[in-house]
Amino acid sequence: MKAESKLGAERKSDNRNRVFNLVREAENISKPGVSRELGISVPTAIQYINELEELGAVKEGGQVGCTGGRKAKAYSVDETYRYAIGVELKARQMIIVAVDYCGNLIHEDIEDCPFVLKNEYYKKLGALLEEKIDKWGLEREKVLGIGIALPGLVTENCERVYYGKVLNYEETSVQELGKYISYPCRLYNNSDSAGYAEIARDPETNDAVLIRLGENVGGSVIINGEIYGAKSGKVGHIQLVPGGKKCYCGRRGCFETVCNEELLKKACRGTVSEFFEKLAGGDAACKKAWEKYIGYVAEAIVNVRMLFDNKIIIGGAFSEYMEPYFEDLLRRVTVLDTFDNPETYLRLSHIKHQAPALGGALQYIHESWKNL
Structure with a gap:
């Protein structure tokens, strides 16, 4: 019985994700439109849209088409539902960006801060992130995480750099760099993170x-x-x-x-x-x-x-x-x-210098899209 209940919950979650991602891709779509596109009943489409609206992931905005002489309400992703932060650590600077839940780059700052694996640097990183979140007016509970991009070879679980000679260090870990960061953190190779941003910005x-x-x-x-x-x-x-x-x-x-x-x-x-x-x-x-x-x-x-x-x-x-x-x-x-x-x-x-930081942030947003 428990197994059946778990399977039912997983199916419901999968269907809700399908509805959310259709709304995201369509940008503006009605409940009947969701029903038609996904081949589900109108009551089911209404149920999932209402759930997503309650969560805050989608919002009503404008009207589309015409149903029996009356225009249907349209729904789109609420870009303020969640945010993610990306940071690129460079030899002499940090590039810090924020993206909204639609994946739009909404804020960017560049800070002079020479790279060095010392406690003062970790404190500075944590303090700068808090400063930016305040400056940009982001609600802390809505921040999904911090993607940190830096030169070096990174383990598959995004927790450790095991080759960092380009910045004259041997290795470091997310626990070390994220010591003073109060959000989930992951490490990414800067070029791979930039490549991820390229894919996201150009689906072709x-x-x-x-x-x-x-x-x-x-x-x-x-x-x-x-x-x-x-x-x-x-x-x-x-x-x-x-x-x-x-x-x-x-x-x-x-x-x-x-x-x-x-x-x-x-x-x-x-x-x-x-x-x-x-x-x-x-x-x-x-x-x-x-x-x-x-x-x-x-x-x-x-x-x-x-x-x-x-x-x-x-x-x-x-x-x-x-x-x-x-x-x-x-x-x-x-x-x-x-x-x-x-x-x-x-x-x-098309992205230029923000690409590694942007890629680090987008990976949190895209993961959330799959797991609403």
């Missing part, structure tokens, strides 16, 4: 490789609309210069060694934004550095394309500056790729 991105250019070079492989995890997609360690500069991974001549941001900052003796300002102004040293940089990027793209016959997305902080140089990049890739036209597979990211 079924198969792709994301190449992230910024402080470091990272990557993520997307297959059948999902992140192909573990150690895959580490494009920063494709060897471009045999016997070249030593990489933090121990090898020589990695993509990472010839295309990290320090090389461009050194050329202009300033910040990345100053580099691109000087480059646009025709500065000779910046032009020379950029010629080498974009040449290596083109080589890496073609190497990746030889292995993966799918789309290649250029993301990371540098993608925000790449638009004026994208045609040049396409031209260089065209010269190197004798098999395909890069215009059919190469594009810039």
Whole structure:
């Protein structure tokens, strides 16, 4: 009897989730519309919509269609039902974002905070999160959790980083980083988290490789609309210069060694934004550095394309500056790729620098969509 009762509850929960996700995808739909689309009776559709409205997950808004001369009430997801926070931990900064229950990016802040695995850093992280939640006016009980994205290899259960040499540490855990955070926390590799955000923002991105250019070079492989995890997609360690500069991974001549941001900052003796300002102004040293940089990027793209016959997305902080140089990049890739036209597979990211933090937050929202 207990087993039958449990099965009945599971079926009811599944049906309610089906109704919720139809409302989410339709954006505005009536109760008769739910009945028609899901092949359930109108009373059943009314029951589940009422339950979701009581929960606060959906709301009445506007009217749709016409039923017997009278317009039906329309329902949509209540974006204020729940929120999630995403954080990207970088060498010198934290990027903190919030998303609503529709998955919209609603807030973003960047804080200067050098990365160091010490108690003061954990306290700072916890304090900044509380500060942002207050500043953005989010109700604490509605925050589903904190997705923390950082460079490093992360265990499948999202609880431990077991390789973090890019930021000069060996390992860390969610218990350590989340010591002063009073919400559920998970850890994500920053590039995989960025890849997740790309999938969420572009449902047609079924198969792709994301190449992230910024402080470091990272990557993520997307297959059948999902992140192909573990150690895959580490494009920063494709060897471009045999016997070249030593990489933090121990090898020589990695993509990472010839295309990290320090090389461009050194050329202009300033910040990345100053580099691109000087480059646009025709500065000779910046032009020379950029010629080498974009040449290596083109080589890496073609190497990746030889292995993966799918789309290649250029993301990371540098993608925000790449638009004026994208045609040049396409031209260089065209010269190197004798098999395909890069215009059919190469594009810039639509998300830019927020992608890892956004991906960390969205994973909480999407999980909740499946388990209402």
